[in-house]
Structure formats: C-alpha cells, structure tokens
Amino acid sequence: MVDFYTGLILILATLLVAFGLSVFFARRYSLALASMCATGIMIYVSLPSEYFVVALPVLALVTIGGMLWIRLPLSGRFPVDDLGFLYSLVIILYGAYPLISFLANGLSATERSDYRLARNMLSPGIMAEIGGMHAVYLFAFATGYLITRHGRQAQLPRTVEQGNRIAWVALVLIVVIVGLRAIIESVFGITQVEYGKAPQYFSLPLVVRQVYLNTQLMLLPLKLAALIALFNDYRRNGKLIVLFFAVFILPVLLRFGERHEFVVLCLVTALLFHDRVRKLSVVEFGILGAVLLAVFLVFGELRGGKRDVQVLGGNEFEACFSTVADIFVSRAAGLLPAAPPQVYLADFLAIIPQQILPFEKITGSEWYLSHFAPDLIELGQGYAFGVLSESIIGLGYFEIFFKGLVIGVFFAKIVAWYRRRGSRWWVAAVYFFICATCFRTFRSSTFELIRSIVYGVLPPFVVVGWVIRWTKRAGDETRNRAPDTMTGGH
Numbered sequence: 065m066v067d068f069y070t071g072l073i074l075i076l077a078t079l080l081v082a083f084g085l086s087v088f089f090a091r092r093y094s095l096a097l098a099s100m101c102a103t104g105i106m107i108y109v110s111l112p113s114e115y116f117v118v119a120l121p122v123l124a125l126v127t128i129g130g131m132l133w134i135r136l137p138l139s140g141r142f143p144v145d146d147l148g149f150l151y152s153l154v155i156i157l158y159g160a161y162p163l164i165s166f167l168a169n170g171l172s173a174t175e176r177s178d179y180r181l182a183r184n185m186l187s188p189g190i191m192a193e194i195g196g197m198h199a200v201y202l203f204a205f206a207t208g209y210l211i212t213r214h215g216r217q218a219q220l221p222r223t224v225e226q227g228n229r230i231a232w233v234a235l236v237l238i239v240v241i242v243g244l245r246a247i248i249e250s251v252f253g254i255t256q257v258e259y260g261k262a263p264q265y266f267s268l269p270l271v272v273r274q275v276y277l278n279t280q281l282m283l284l285p286l287k288l289a290a291l292i293a294l295f296n297d298y299r300r301n302g303k304l305i306v307l308f309f310a311v312f313i314l315p316v317l318l319r320f321g322e323r324h325e326f327v328v329l330c331l332v333t334a335l336l337f338h339d340r341v342r343k344l345s346v347v348e349f350g351i352l353g354a355v356l357l358a359v360f361l362v363f364g365e366l367r368g369g370k371r372d373v374q375v376l377g378g379n380e381f382e383a384c385f386s387t388v389a390d391i392f393v394s395r396a397a398g399l400l401p402a403a404p405p406q407v408y409l410a411d412f413l414a415i416i417p418q419q420i421l422p423f424e425k426i427t428g429s430e431w432y433l434s435h436f437a438p439d440l441i442e443l444g445q446g447y448a449f450g451v452l453s454e455s456i457i458g459l460g461y462f463e464i465f466f467k468g469l470v471i472g473v474f475f476a477k478i479v480a481w482y483r484r485r486g487s488r489w490w491v492a493a494v495y496f497f498i499c500a501t502c503f504r505t506f507r508s509s510t511f512e513l514i515r516s517i518v519y520g521v522l523p524p525f526v527v528v529g530w531v532i533r534w535t536k537r538a539g540d541e542t543r544n545r546a547p548d549t550m551t552g553g554h
Contacts, residue, residue, distance in 0.1 A: 114188045121195025122160045132206040144349040145335045147475045148209045154503045159198025162385035178386040184393045201468040208472025231293035233531045234286045241279045281520030289493040295336040328500040384507050388452045407431050411511035415518045448507040490525050
C-alpha cells in the first residue's frame with residue numbers, strides 16, 4: 065500500500081483522466097465506462113480499505129455525472145449552458161467536496177471543519193452512506209433528465225426582442241425597489257448585518273416584512289433580465305456591460321457581501337457569452353468554473369474573518385453535508401423529534417400569504433434550528449436544509465430517488481421550453497435564472513424555486529412587460545400621427 069497522500073493524488077488524477085476520456089470519446093460509452101472502472105481499480109489498490117469506502121461515493125458521483133455529460137452533446141459543441149449539466153455539477157460538488165476534505169484530513173474532522181462533524185464523530189461508514197445518498201439522487205436526476213430530454217434538440221436562440229428597452233426598464237425598476245427598501249430600513253431602523261437577517265427584521269409588521277423580503281427576491285431576476293438584454297447586442301453594449309459589473313458586482317467584493325449573488329452574476333455572464341458571443345470549450349468553462357469556485361471558498365473564509373485561508377474544511381459544501389449528517393445520526397439514535405406537517409409542505413405553503421393560513425408556516429431549516437441550534441434563530445442565521453435532509457425525515461431512499469426523478473423531468477422540460485421560445489426576453493430570463501439558482505433545489509429545499517418564481521420573478525417581469533408594451537404602443541401612435549401633422553391633416 066502506498067501512503068495516503070499518494071493515494072489521494074491518484075484519486076484526483078484518475079478522476080480527471082476519467083472525465084477527460086468520457087468527454088473526448090463522447091459517443092464511445094464502453095471506453096468511457098472502462099476508464100471509470102480503471103479509476104476504481106487504481107483507487108482500490110492505492111488506498112487502505114477505510115479510505116476506499118469514503119472514496120467510493122466520490123467515484124460513483126463522478127461516474128454518474130460523466131455518463132450523463134457524454135449524452136448531452138446532441139448537436140454541436142458541449143452544452144455548458146445546459147441546465148442538466150449545471151445541476152449535476154452542483155450535486156457532485158455538494159457530495160464529493162466534503163468527502164475529499166474528510167479523506168485529506170485523515171478520516172477525521174479538524175478544528176477548521178464544521179463543528180457538527182466533530183460533535184457527531186462520524187465514522188467512514190456513515191460519511192460513505194451520506195455520500196451514497198448524493199449518488200442515488202444524482203442517478204435519479206440523470207435518469208429523469210435523459211428519459212425526458214431525448215432526440216435532437218433545436219439550437220439555442222441567440223437574441224431576444226426589445227433588447228435595450230428591457231434593460232433600461234429593468235434597471236429603473238431596480239432603482240425603485242432599492243429606494244423602497246431603503247425607506248423601510250430608515251423608518252424601522254433596520255441595520256445591515258454581515259450574516260443572516262437584522263434583529264429588527266423580526267419585529268417588523270407582517271405586511272412590511274413580506275414586502276421587504278419579496279422585494280429582495282425581485283432584485284436578482286431583474287439584474288439577470290437587464291444583463292440578458294444588454295447581451296442582445298454585445299458589441300454595441302460592451303461598455304454598458306462593464307458598467308453593470310462595476311455597479312452590481314464589484315461592490316459585493318469590496319464589502320464582502322453576498323457571495324452567492326456574485327457567483328450567480330458571473331456564471332450567467334459566462335453562459336450568455338457562450339450563448340450569444342462565442343462558444344466556450346469544456347476546458348475554458350472548466351478553468352472559469354475552478355476560478356469561481358476558488359473565489360467562492362476564499363471569499364467565505366475572508367468574510368468570516370479568517371486570515372489563514374484553507375479550501376478544505378468548513379465551507380458551504382461541508383455545512384450542507386453536516387446538516388444531512390446531523391439529521392441522519394439523530395434519527396438513527398432515535399433522538400429526532402417528529403416534524404410538524406407544515407415542514408413537509410413548506411415549499412407549497414410558501415406561496416400562500418400567512419394572513420390567510422390558520423397555522424404558522426414552518427420551513428425545514430426553521431424546524432431544524434429550533435431543535436439543534438436555537439441560538440442562531442435570534443441572530444437571523446441558519447443552515448440550509450436541503451432535499452436529502454427532507455428525505456431523511458420523510459420516506460428515506462424512496463423519497464431521494466423520487467425527488468431526483470421529478471427534478472430531472474422538470475428541468476428537461478424547462479430546457480425544451482427555452483429552446484422553443486427563448487427569443488422572448490422573459491423566457492430567456494426565467495431560464496437563466498433557473499440555471500443560476502438551481503442549486504437551491506438541492507441545498508435549500510426541493511421545490512424552493514416555486515416561491516422564488518411566484519414572488520421574485522413573476523411580479524417584476526409582469527411590470528417590465530407592461531411598461532414595454534405601453535411604451536411600444538405609445539411610440540406606434542406617435543409615429544402614426546406624425547404624417548397627419550406634417551400634411552396639416554389633409
């Protein structure tokens with residue numbers, strides 16, 4: 065047996081080789097599968113048995129992802145802007161990254177790990193089982209996605225109508241929403257906090273709190289709509305796109321603000337460049353993705369006040385993994401209390417105003433915090449609950465597989481819908497919004513996008529669409545009256 069670090073290098077190297085072969089020999093499934101098997105054999109030979117148990121789910125995730133990806137290039141270049149490709153990357157990151165950290169730390173949690181991993185003293189077997197849940201979910205998603213997304217797909221639309229007009233209307237609406245939120249913050253004394261929600265948020269009147277929260281949801285879709293409209297004429301609007309970054313993205317970095325929005329806007333910019341300007345190769349997209357991932361992790365470390373930045377340890381991926389582990393261990397020990405019915409229906413109840421419900425709405429995250437970390441509730445902080453946590457308190461592996469299958473079918477339908485109607489600005493904006501926020505269906509809750517679309521996307525897009533139609537009608541009427549004015553009415 066070789067030493068552990070040599071084995072870890074072999075894991076990473078062979079996974080890269082397997083991925084490269086899977087992509088390069090896109091249609092040669094037997095050769096791609098052989099490369100995956102060779103990877104597994106090398107890992108088995110290189111690592112002690114307890115390390116191999118943890119490494120096996122990583123190999124399973126990459127294998128399933130690779131077999132999905134080699135089925136996606138149905139026409140032309142590799143579809144890096146395909147929703148199924150992006151979502152599979154999300155699942156692999158959230159499942160494999162904590163396991164690789166666990167391996168690198170010698171099958172133990174360190175002082176830099178999420179404290180819940182150290183508290184539960186997870187064995188390699190438990191870590192491997194949770195990793196296996198990720199693999200089952202990815203397999204179910206890939207199955208539903210590929211069954212629904214069959215046949216040769218039409219080319220993605222490259223332009224949307226009413227380009228610059230949409231951008232300016234969206235930007236004006238952003239200014240109005242930001243102004244409204246500033247007024248609420250001033251009147252009710254809401255202070256900005258580094259993490260979570262300000263303490264004053266919870267004392268707001270219910271209607272004001274709803275307005276404050278939902279207007280926050282509207283900002284990102286409007287920014288994406290403006291960005292898509294600007295990319296409609298990339299050469300003419302190049303300087304405006306740079307200005308867009310200077311106004312909406314650089315301030316996030318400078319004040320160590322919300323890193324998810326930073327990554328989302330950068331990702332959508334890359335996807336739009338690929339879609340409207342020049343096709344990105346797999347290598348180019350891989351380099352860009354690695355840079356974004358590094359910035360995301362380092363950004364989180366610096367925002368937390370840490371000076372010795374480490375990319376392996378407590379981070380977004382390990383935090384979500386730890387929540388699943390916490391619930392899994394507690395249920396196995398018989399210490400998990402029964403969740404109220406509202407938790408199981410939280411995503412659907414979220415679209416119903418609290419005022420007309422006879423009971424209090426409770427999300428999975430709120431229920432988890434009330435039992436495992438009640439001190440964080442007062443700080444307005446929390447942990448993402450996620451589809452695996454929902455399934456553990458529900459129907460277990462059956463629910464994991466069923467939800468993965470449903471999301472796979474739904475996302476495949478979304479891709480087909482976009483390819484048919486993507487020349488409409490709002491269809492393109494909805495598609496790229498889902499591409500950029502699809503991770504929420506895994507880390508937050510399965511159907512979280514329902515609330516985001518109902519309250520964050522539909523209201524501002526209806527307003528933008530109405531303003532566009534009104535200004536277009538007014539312009540047409542002005543042009544129609546112009547000849548009469550010039551001829552004196554004759």
